[in-house]
Amino acid sequence: MFFKSKRMFLIFVLCGLTALTGCREAEQGRPLVKEKGVYEGPADTKVSDATLHKLRHRAARQGF
Amino acid sequence: MARMKFLCDAERCIECNACVTACKNEHEVPWGINRRRVVTIQDGKPGERSISVACMHCSDAPCMAVCPVDCFYQTDEGVVLHSKDLCIGCGYCFYACPFGAPQYPQAGNFGSRGKMDKCTFCAGGPEEDHSSDEFQKYGRNRIAEGKLPLCAEMCSTKALLAGDGDVVSDIYRQRAVARGFGSGAWGWGTAYQRKTANR
Numbered sequence: 001m002f003f004k005s006k007r008m009f010l011i012f013v014l015c016g017l018t019a020l021t022g023c024r025e026a027e028q029g030r031p032l033v034k035e036k037g038v039y040e041g042p043a044d045t046k047v048s049d050a051t052l053h054k055l056r057h058r059a060a061r062q063g064f
Numbered sequence: 065m066a067r068m069k070f071l072c073d074a075e076r077c078i079e080c081n082a083c084v085t086a087c088k089n090e091h092e093v094p095w096g097i098n099r100r101r102v103v104t105i106q107d108g109k110p111g112e113r114s115i116s117v118a119c120m121h122c123s124d125a126p127c128m129a130v131c132p133v134d135c136f137y138q139t140d141e142g143v144v145l146h147s148k149d150l151c152i153g154c155g156y157c158f159y160a161c162p163f164g165a166p167q168y169p170q171a172g173n174f175g176s177r178g179k180m181d182k183c184t185f186c187a188g189g190p191e192e193d194h195s196s197d198e199f200q201k202y203g204r205n206r207i208a209e210g211k212l213p214l215c216a217e218m219c220s221t222k223a224l225l226a227g228d229g230d231v232v233s234d235i236y237r238q239r240a241v242a243r244g245f246g247s248g249a250w251g252w253g254t255a256y257q258r259k260t261a262n263r
Contacts, residue, residue: 039137041147042190046140047207052065054210059227062216063235 066229067123067142068185068207070216071236072116075243076223079104079114083215083224087118087183090214091203097167099183100215116215116224119144119165119183127157127166141207142229143185148201153177185226186213 034040047055079102087093087100100118121144128136128144135150136157155177158166168177188205191198198205206214216226225232 034133037134039134039147041135041137041150044137044139044145044190045193045208051208051210052141055068055207055212056065056228056231058210058212059225059231060235062212062222062225062227062232063238064222 065141066231068121068227069142069229069232070118070120070185070213071225071232073223073225073236073239074113074115075239076221077102077114077116078221078223080220082218082220083116086214086218090186090206091184093181093203094169097169097181099165099167099181116219117163117165118215119161119185120163121183121185126160126162130156130160132156137190139187141187143187143207145184145187145189145202146180146182147190148179148181151179153179155180183213186211 081102084098084100084102088098091099093099100116102114102116104112104114106112121142123142125136125138125144127146128134128138131146132154133150133152135148135152136144136146138144153168153176155166155168157180158164158168165182166180167182168180170176170178184202186204186206188194188198188208189202191201193205193208204214206212211217213226216224225235
């Protein structure tokens with residue numbers, strides 16, 4: 001068969017289980033499941049209303 | 065507030081490339097990358113037109129739709145930005161973009177491109193505003209200071225307009241009303257002895 005003895009099979013299963021424990025997200029320190037269509041990077045700083053007002057005023061001054 | 069948009073008035077653009085120079089200088093854009101470029105058609109012939117092209121910050125951005133790692137995001141003002149930390153340099157956004165806005169700094173072996181770079185509407189990136197990280201990766205953040213993109217502010221003829229879409233379209237509408245449109249615009253009648261638009 002694939003494994004020459006029961007001992008080899010048992011060792012293979014134990015190694016496999018040990019490897020699977022390394023897949024926990026907390027141990028990896030990074031997201032493991034990617035949700036398609038969702039930005040998962042750092043959030044950008046929002047522009048304040050006062051700044052937007054300043055930008056609108058500045059844009060209007062382009063008209064000449 | 066409407067979305068932030070660019071509009072290049074092709075009647076006024078004189079292909080001086082001040083917008084290109086201003087952008088490259090302000091953001092210290094590396095060699096080989098042109099965040100903004102001036103495209104001229106019918107060069108040297110009647111009907112010559114120039115237009116300054118960069119990222120158009122599309123409302124339904126195809127680059128954002130095709131990105132396999134979703135490194136793009138859109139701010140509340142409609143500016144399309146991306147995170148270089150998440151970018152894998154696959155080049156899909158370049159294929160998708162009708163304006164060829166995404167650019168890549170490297171032309172290495174085995175198709176390695178480096179992180180994608182493009183016009184940010186002078187809005188920096190997801191890093192902290194005015195940090196050295198943000199400047200090094202994305203360039204200056206003028207929007208956070210209440211300033212418009214430098215390309216539009218430096219335009220010698222005010223062909224390139226940037227800002228609130230409502231304001232920009234209003235400016236362009238006033239110009240079109242004053243001068244006419246297309247072959248009926250002022251100047252062409254004088255040049256080709258055709259009837260000019262009434263002002």
